[in-house]
Amino acid sequence: MEQAEDLSQYPLELTGKNVPMVRFKKVAKRYGSLTVLEHLDLDVAEGEMVTIIGPSGSGKTTVLRTLMTLERINEGVIYVDGKPLTHMEKDGKLVPASQKYLRAMRSKIGMCFQHFNLFPHMTALENCMEGPVHVLGIPRKQARERSEELLEMVGMADKRDQHPSRLSGGQQQRVAIARALAMRPKVMLFDEVTSALDPEVIGEVTNVIRRLVSDYNLTMLMVTHQMGFARDISDRVCFFYRGRIEEQAPPSELFGDPKSDRTRQFLSAVKEAV
Amino acid sequence: MADWDWDFTWEILPRLLAATVNTLLAAGIGYIIAMFLGLAFALAQRTPSNTLTMAVREAVEFIRSTPLVLQIFFVFYVGPEFGVVLSPWVAGMIAIGLHYAAYLSEVYRGGLENVPQGQWEAATSLNLSTARTYFRIIIPQALPPSIAGMGNYLVGIFKDTPVLSVIGVAELMQTANSIGSENYRYLEPYTMVGIIFLLISLPSAALLRSFDAWVRRKLGMN
Ligand SMILES: Nc1ncnc2c1ncn2[C@@H]1O[C@H](COP(=O)(O)OP(=O)(O)OP(=O)(O)O)[C@@H](O)[C@H]1O
Numbered sequence A: 001m002e003q004a005e006d007l008s009q010y011p012l013e014l015t016g017k018n019v020p021m022v023r024f025k026k027v028a029k030r031y032g033s034l035t036v037l038e039h040l041d042l043d044v045a046e047g048e049m050v051t052i053i054g055p056s057g058s059g060k061t062t063v064l065r066t067l068m069t070l071e072r073i074n075e076g077v078i079y080v081d082g083k084p085l086t087h088m089e090k091d092g093k094l095v096p097a098s099q100k101y102l103r104a105m106r107s108k109i110g111m112c113f114q115h116f117n118l119f120p121h122m123t124a125l126e127n128c129m130e131g132p133v134h135v136l137g138i139p140r141k142q143a144r145e146r147s148e149e150l151l152e153m154v155g156m157a158d159k160r161d162q163h164p165s166r167l168s169g170g171q172q173q174r175v176a177i178a179r180a181l182a183m184r185p186k187v188m189l190f191d192e193v194t195s196a197l198d199p200e201v202i203g204e205v206t207n208v209i210r211r212l213v214s215d216y217n218l219t220m221l222m223v224t225h226q227m228g229f230a231r232d233i234s235d236r237v238c239f240f241y242r243g244r245i246e247e248q249a250p251p252s253e254l255f256g257d258p259k260s261d262r263t264r265q266f267l268s269a270v271k272e273a274v
Numbered sequence B: 001m002a003d004w005d006w007d008f009t010w011e012i013l014p015r016l017l018a019a020t021v022n023t024l025l026a027a028g029i030g031y032i033i034a035m036f037l038g039l040a041f042a043l044a045q046r047t048p049s050n051t052l053t054m055a056v057r058e059a060v061e062f063i064r065s066t067p068l069v070l071q072i073f074f075v076f077y078v079g080p081e082f083g084v085v086l087s088p089w090v091a092g093m094i095a096i097g098l099h100y101a102a103y104l105s106e107v108y109r110g111g112l113e114n115v116p117q118g119q120w121e122a123a124t125s126l127n128l129s130t131a132r133t134y135f136r137i138i139i140p141q142a143l144p145p146s147i148a149g150m151g152n153y154l155v156g157i158f159k160d161t162p163v164l165s166v167i168g169v170a171e172l173m174q175t176a177n178s179i180g181s182e183n184y185r186y187l188e189p190y191t192m193v194g195i196i197f198l199l200i201s202l203p204s205a206a207l208l209r210s211f212d213a214w215v216r217r218k219l220g221m222n
């Protein structure tokens, strides 16, 4: 049995001038004896685009999955929009979040996956409408209009009545982005959304993400192996190494003049692989 | 050797056909019970409660490892000793429904486990409720791979209905027995029973295959 953590060191909520949209505070995640995240501190400001890069197994996906509440954390607290996500207040103290609380907080976050994970038995439009109608309780007609707008935005309006099996990978990923946006999240998470795609269709997905950066006031956290893309659109790049942030900086700095040897090694290894 | 008697055959045919309706009814009702109860068994084995999971798993194992006829006798004859007096029909439907529920729950379980983990994660990230996730996302995808197995058990339950004759349910077998003992002729009634079963079983298999294809098309997965 793990020793109970002293949660009194964490504030019940974040207040003040510069409250980040996302804050990881001393977050640890373990699978048995394997420590995947080790006392991770990470802030993402509202509207910021932060990219996570790093070697395989360094915990990049785990950061996103804990934020999406797909995984529970072992230590620390994650805050979203100033309020605790992984915990909740009870009698003036933080306690682990209940399912009900998680459900309320989860609505602020949307996620896109490497393998799209569209619902195969629903059309593109139905995929986008499922959440708005059945979770947010938006009337069908309104949800439909909004979903159609989003499909239009990702360039998939003409395929709205197709099932995923009839769509290419790039098209499926664009539908998946529209589906996540339809829930009106404040934070969007992208986990290697182009890794499963053929090279010639990667552009159609990255262009959609570029659009999100320029036209939407979304806070975004993205894991990618595409260094060029990360360099182009990120406000900040975090290099992960063994569950910790080894180095973080604006892209020009991190790619142009990395401070850490490990970052340098990783970047040159990636360059050679291309 | 007895010769085939066509007059006798025509004479008993209406009675046999009437009993066929009962057989189909027994198979149909039993199967509907088995479908829903089986789903409950399968879902119960996926709850966070270990006690419930273990209890249901043991019950399913127990039912699958003992003969149907014993279960029918049990419900019908042992029930009254505990104050549960049931008509042959009700007892028969409970026993056969329970028996096939155990088998169907295994089919469902396989189907549910077949649905990729990513579907659960997508449902969670869209904040769908657990019930909505099961009934709108997971079960529709677990269904198509389960249909072949479900079809086999539909034909199976139909062929097992004669066992209900042991407690006097007036289905085909029971009726053929009565006709035989009333007339001291068994060749025609039993042969006719065999032919009726064949005529229903064979097309069912083909029908099930087209149903399978239809469901897959309907769910947009081919
Ligand atoms: N469910 C799990 N059970 C046990 N170990 C796990 C589990 N999920 C992830 N891990 C381990 O946690 C570590 C970090 O995994 P994670 O998926 O976050 O890495 P990553 O940085 O995204 O790697 P990649 O670039 O390969 O996607 C890995 O060593 C992985 O094997």
Ligand SMILES: [Mg+2]
Pocket (backbone or CB within 6 Å): A060, A061, A062, A192
């Ligand atoms: Mg990963």
